[in-house]
Amino acid sequence: MHNLQANTLRLYLTCIRNTLEAAMCLQNFPCQEVERHNKPEVELKTSPELLLNPVLICRNEAEKCLIETSINSIRISMKVKQADELENILAKKFLRFLSMRAEAFQVLRRKPVQGYDISFLITNYHCEDMHKHKLIDFIVQFMEDIDKEISELKLSVNTRGRLVATEFLKQFI
């Protein structure tokens, strides 16, 4: 069961990596509507000729990744696995924590796209400042780390609860 899950995760991440490698061909493109403005076209969506078809990669009903590309920017939105209420609040807290500190990541969006838990916005300027393959590595590693961190947090919270319950009941003995 564990091997099966690990395999599906590997396939999922490989699919995302390959899609990003194909999609992350960005170039500078000034705004067609406003002079001397340069905006990420994937956010505006005003010129359909500048947008590519969005790609939705689903691992299962709960986990999916939406990759929207345009000529000068790419937006990656993720829905993270949340098996129960505790994972739900931990994922919500953690991703909100990261989104509030988006300046530390530069490519992280402060507000996720509706229907998703977290979103990234990569522009041509980011591709000029950073290595493309490392950006993709970061996105993929981020997804793995989020899952791992939420699982670890859940385990830690349950362990703490058990310890506190033990100490509380010991007082009666």
Add this chain to the structure above:
Amino acid sequence: MACFRRASPALMEILNKLDSVEKPTDTDHNLYEFGSVRYHVQASASDPEIIYLSISTPPLSPEVLLRNGLPDCTLQDVRRGYCDIADIVEPPKEGFVLTLRLDFAKLPQSRDRIKAISKISSLQAVIQSSQLKDMLWNLGSQDMAYGMCKPIKLVYHPREPFFVIRMPEKLKAIFPMRFKDNSDVILATSLFQELMDMGHSTAFTKAPHCTWSPIPPPELRGEPFEYLTTNGGFVSFDILSHHVKGAKADRTVWILLNFYAHVKYYVKCTRGFIHRKMRQRLESLAEVMQNARIREGRDDKKLQDPGCKCVKKLMRFSKSNILKRRCSAIANQIKRIRARIRIKGLDRFRRQWFRVPKFPSLKKYSKLD
């Protein structure tokens, strides 16, 4: 956390100060705690060993009004507990339920003195525990229905009532749990699940049986709706006779009185723990992002594996070269500025006082003897 300790820390500090004061003065302290407990400490310069301590605490059960002061059983418990160091003053000071006349001359010396002062500071805990014990043991038979007494509502912390029901073989304490935030509800619920699981284990057969349910238990049927609306469910403890035998009675009663505080403290600490872990993970993720940057200079191509020792050495060498070049440029500029005006005879002065500092080389080291 202050509310878990039986002794009031503020009262203990005041009594310790009065005990160790060098020059006795007239003292009058009014102290408020937890929004509902009030203390009054009075000492006179003419008789510094005698201190009057008055306390006003709300009744544990709102149905029992303390019109005539504390019940007799509570006064007896206080007399028994403080007989060697204090006397009850009757009637108590106006606005207070109890006034004690403390005689510091009767206090033991050294370490036991501190224990005695701590015992005096636990007056509120003694009063509340005594009231709860009295209620639990003296429930009237006319309140019995279906083999159990009517639930008694008790309020220890403001706005956090809990219920105690006396049954033929046990006492049941039911805590309606309410939280402000939905995430607090989930964290607390995980604690209640663990309490239930641990209670069922063989190691804790002697501990009170704990149950949690999202809906009001049948024992609370008939209670007002406002007491039965919760978002955290209901936690129940079955207290048996061996939990309240002898000295265990005080401990059990104190734990029950502070159950809400325990849960709230656990939730607060867990939130802090989650934040700490998130901050640590943020740092590690941000580091990965920093490594993705394209670095300036020729050295970035060689720095594919910064973990390698020879590459680290190369980094240090190139960095030190750059630093050396910059320092020598600054030093040359300083020399040029200072050497513009040359006055005869002042060379020696200039050499001594306008010496340009030499920057140490990063490659060399000075051996310490």
